[in-house]
Amino acid sequence: MSDIVLKTENLTKRYGGVHALEGANFELRKGEHVAIMGDNGAGKSTFVRQITGVEQRTSGQIWFDGKEVNFAGPIEARTAGIETVFQSLALADDLDVPSNLFLGREKVLFNLGPFSILDRKYMRKATEAALVRTAVKIPNLSNTIRHMSGGQRQCVAIARTATFASKLIIMDEPTAALGVQETAQVENIVRTLKDNGEPLILISHNMRQVFDLCDRIVVFRRGRIVANLRKENTDGNDIVSYITGAKTGEAELAA
């Protein structure tokens, strides 16, 4: 139990009569990179929203970092150490990179309530360190996000997760809107996170990417987890069969 970072048991979410998520049992171990795949509306994002506290689950339990948790909102989840890179990125376009990394948790020199003086030097240094740690390359820290390419924005959003001591990173389709080169850049960041031993949940539709970056693949279909496979024991066709429903039944991890 000690090396399990995240565990859910019978996690269920219903929107009225719609069963978006049914009895999901999920485990993530230290340093493990797990991919979540599935068709649109299969329950992937719903699953993530329950974990990060964006929505409140209908029933089931979540353990994080050895304790049972009940996040009231995404901020609580983040405080506990779950960093999420949202599809919408959640960046402030008119702020520069350090301001975005520290948004809502600015480091201050003097505490004067809302008029606390910011420690800009520290935040700049910490930003540079985070960029180095995640292998993110940004032309100019003082540039606002508005003037950056899609890939750079994605990189900033990912670097933000690495600025603080996070225990789990969740990425929701981080390369969906990116070009080939930018996708490669983001994938390199994910590899760096793997080398650093940071556990990660990656939601992706990209089969090659999933096999490249992850240790294990979990497939969602119609709100249920239908497969949980080590990447060595499966292949692309196998996964597609589970996604489309050609193969059914819960394929357990042969551990």
Added chain:
Amino acid sequence: MAQTSHGVGGVGYDARKRTWPAEFNVFLALVILVVIFELIGRIFLGDSFLFNTRSDVGGIFNEARLQIIILQVSIVGIIAIGVTQVIITGGIDLSSGSIVGATAMIAMSFAQVATVNGNPNPKAMFLAQGWTDLPVIVPLLVAIACGLFAGLVNGALIAYTRIPPFIATLGMMVTARGIAKWWSKGQPISFPTESFAGIGKGLMPVVIFLSLAILFQLIMTYTRYGKHCYAIGSNEDAARMSGIKIANHKILVYVIAGILAALAAVVLSSKNLTAQSGMGVMYELDAIAMAVIGGVSLSGGRGSIIGTVIGSLIFGVIISGFTFLRLDAYYQEMVKGVIIVGAVVLDQWRQRLRAMRA
């Protein structure tokens, strides 16, 4: 630069992508405007706009004109500081002109002398209560309380009922103007104490305007408050997800705008030695225009107090320039309108250009 196994991270400085501050363009516009007036003056009037051409006073520059340029915009400028931070959060404040009117009336009635030329002051509302010849701090605190209250109502409406800032502050604009008229049944209030009259004397409005501008420029750049203003204006959802308490912050923003409008009311009524219910009409729009000319984006997230100060100077130069060219005041209004629209068009054009280069 450090090497990790999957590539290099860090900051790679690219000089081509260097951008100069947006305020620089606004300042350039100010300089160009002054040069235009100078040239027209030299060619058609044989007089200088900027430089001293008289032999009976010293100095290189025409100091009297320079003082007037900034003096005539400094009271609206104080309001514009508050409006700037409101617009940066993505809001708008239409109530500041009316807050000026209401606050001037209320504060002035607490700043009355007891006797005028040996007779009891006919304008003193609180003569019977003996609230005359009060120390200057009393009307000042009354004014701040008025501004705070108006801002609190604005902010709470916007934060909790989620009605658009345009509507909330429009309501306050009409209501506060009503209060200004109701307070003394439309009568002007005059005869302030000497200490109250001292607040707006001479170049004091300029001193107050510039001190507040410097203070708020520092606040917007170096404090958490300023950072959150920009964050909310540029992406409110992101700000909320980052844990910023949006409602509290918005209330504070409108409270500060209200207090600054109230301070402008004190300076204005002190300078004019009287308060009238019609004071500050259209000031809110002039203040918004100063901010917009100064590069503050109405969609939020962009702009600075320095920009607004330069914007207010552009205003002052236009008014002084038209007087200098002996043109009718009607033309001023027309040109002001053109400049406001032109400033926004130019700014959007520049933004697109920058976005393409990035």
